[in-house]
Amino acid sequence: xxxxxxxxxxxxxRAIAAELRGLVxxxxxxxxxxxxxxxxxxxxxxxxEALLPGEVELVHGPGCPVCVIPMGRVDDGISIAxxxxxxxxxxxxxxxVPGGRxxxxxxxxxRGADVRxxxxxxxxxxxxxxxxEREVVFFGVGFETxxxxxxxxLQRARELGVGNFSVFCNHVLIGPALRAILDSPxxxxxxxxxxxxVSTVIGTRPYDFVCSEYARPVVVAGFEPTDILRAxxxxxxxxxxxxxxxxxxxxRVVRDEGNPRALAALDEVFAxxxxxxxxxxxxxPRSGLRIADAYADWDAERxxxxxxxxxxxxxxxRCGDVLRGLAKPVDCGVFGTACTPERPLxxxxxxxxxxxxxxxxxxxxxxxxxMPV
Amino acid sequence: xxxGVPGQxxxxxxxxxxxxxFTGVRRTVNVAFTPDAEPGDWVLVHVGFALARIDEDEARAxxxxxxEAIAAELDASQxxxxxxxxxxxxxx
Numbered sequence: 001x002x003x004x005x006x007x008x009x010x011x012x013x014r015a016i017a018a019e020l021r022g023l024v025x026x027x028x029x030x031x032x033x034x035x036x037x038x039x040x041x042x043x044x045x046x047x048x049e050a051l052l053p054g055e056v057e058l059v060h061g062p063g064c065p066v067c068v069i070p071m072g073r074v075d076d077g078i079s080i081a082x083x084x085x086x087x088x089x090x091x092x093x094x095x096x097v098p099g100g101r102x103x104x105x106x107x108x109x110x111r112g113a114d115v116r117x118x119x120x121x122x123x124x125x126x127x128x129x130x131x132x133e134r135e136v137v138f139f140g141v142g143f144e145t146x147x148x149x150x151x152x153x154l155q156r157a158r159e160l161g162v163g164n165f166s167v168f169c170n171h172v173l174i175g176p177a178l179r180a181i182l183d184s185p186x187x188x189x190x191x192x193x194x195x196x197x198v199s200t201v202i203g204t205r206p207y208d209f210v211c212s213e214y215a216r217p218v219v220v221a222g223f224e225p226t227d228i229l230r231a232x233x234x235x236x237x238x239x240x241x242x243x244x245x246x247x248x249x250x251x252r253v254v255r256d257e258g259n260p261r262a263l264a265a266l267d268e269v270f271a272x273x274x275x276x277x278x279x280x281x282x283x284x285p286r287s288g289l290r291i292a293d294a295y296a297d298w299d300a301e302r303x304x305x306x307x308x309x310x311x312x313x314x315x316x317x318r319c320g321d322v323l324r325g326l327a328k329p330v331d332c333g334v335f336g337t338a339c340t341p342e343r344p345l346x347x348x349x350x351x352x353x354x355x356x357x358x359x360x361x362x363x364x365x366x367x368x369x370x371m372p373v
Numbered sequence: 374x375x376x377g378v379p380g381q382x383x384x385x386x387x388x389x390x391x392x393x394x395f396t397g398v399r400r401t402v403n404v405a406f407t408p409d410a411e412p413g414d415w416v417l418v419h420v421g422f423a424l425a426r427i428d429e430d431e432a433r434a435x436x437x438x439x440x441e442a443i444a445a446e447l448d449a450s451q452x453x454x455x456x457x458x459x460x461x462x463x464x465x
Contacts (some may be wrong), residue, residue: 001379001395001396001461002379002381002415002450002460002461003379003381003415003427003432003460003461005461006436006439006458006459006460006461007435007436007439008456009439011443012439012440012442012443012458015443015445015446016439017444019445019446021440025378052459071408091420119420119421120403120420120421120422121420121421122403122421123421123424142420145377145419145424146419146420148406148422149403149419149420149422152403152405152406152422196375197417197419197424198378200377200417200425201423201424223376226439227435230438233405249435251428251431251434251435252427252428252429252431252432252435253377253417253424253425253426253427255425259406259407259424259425261405261406261408262406264426265406278387292376302433354377364391
């Protein structure tokens with residue numbers, strides 16, 4: 001596959017891994033956070049952590065938009081889906097995410113709710129157009145990578161006057177999450193592997209504050225093994241040289257200014273919520289999007305009353321710690337036992353980008369004490 | 374979820390849509406965010422939308438960096454194998 005295979009070249013991977021040895025100060029531990037769930041999975045799928053010098057530890061961040069949705073919001077989605085007139089359209093990922101009492105959209109579907117998986121929000125709009133007797137609600141989940149798609153779909157719905165369509169908006173913003181991590185007293189992150197595809201939309205400038213206010217370097221990276229290792233090398237070089245800058249190592253798709261049209265769509269259709277609750281991180285100011293007043297008629301939260309309950313995560317669940325880089329999946333007492341992909345307790349195990357799911361798929365067979373750090 | 378996949382534009386369908394080829398799988402993709410993308414161009418696609426044109430010069434520049442890393446790894450005493458990485462489908 002062009003633009004994929006070349007960046008997985010084994011020789012190149014080994015060459016960069018060898019470079020890393022020369023970039024660490026022996027004995028000086030370095031903790032790097034890879035923010036994006038896609039990076040977590042790529043690292044485990046390709047066994048990249050085993051290639052790092054022992055001093056370098058990669059911790060996972062909150063860049064999994066499915067993982068960070070609190071259980072109460074999942075319950076709100078389920079309550080909308082259970083209405084007999086509603087067709088609830090969602091990305092496949094969200095279907096098995098547990099709400100309170102381990103209920104999920106999939107479980108609601110099994111009990112008769114009309115829940116359908118879609119690839120794109122436009123597909124949900126298409127259903128509304130073809131089935132005018134149904135109230136179609138799209139579960140809008142994702143960071144700034146995905147929010148523009150929802151925005152354009154809402155613009156289209158308004159243009160076409162599709163009245164039986166609305167969006168339950170749970171889009172979140174990566175910048176405020178990074179700030180919350182950096183402000184947290186127990187994090188000791190030395191640098192960040194910046195999310196690749198979010199950055200195609202927002203560009204690289206939103207990360208400037210990490211350098212200017214927190215003196216940590218950020219390297220925006222792609223998702224192939226060479227991309228990720230190169231980003232680690234660039235971060236180590238910055239740390240060695242005492243620099244804290246934003247570097248773009250994914251120039252083939254990320255422009256520093258991002259995608260102006262996508263950003264304009266976000267501006268038009270969404271407003272920033274005062275705050276939004278993230279699983280494990282609590283309420284983060286100005287971190288979530290809501291539908292702007294101009295599109296109020298397509299806002300599911302205004303169309304339907306939702307319980308809006310705040311539900312505590314199960315006591316045994318350590319998703320919050322995993323999302324903040326304070327625990328590895330294996331540190332969670334229910335990892336692989338009470339919490340598996342088939343019967344997940346928490347979102348990190350369910351989402352295709354969740355750290356626990358990655359460990360379960362690619363690293364679980366290793367003995368706990370031999371798990372690469 | 375936030376992953377995008379590279380695909381090649383086969384043809385524009387209208388001002389907003391294009392047929393895109395993903396190594397044999399063809400989908401109609403919304404290209405409203407990449408209005409300048411033309412047939413033959415590669416784009417990164419996420420949930421049915423092209424988010425960015427893949428910049429071939431940048432792609433090649435990255436491959437050159439990888440080639441340099443490989444070269445730096447090789448001993449001068451070893452015979453020089455080909456250390457040039459190419460974009461798949463290109464003639465050397």
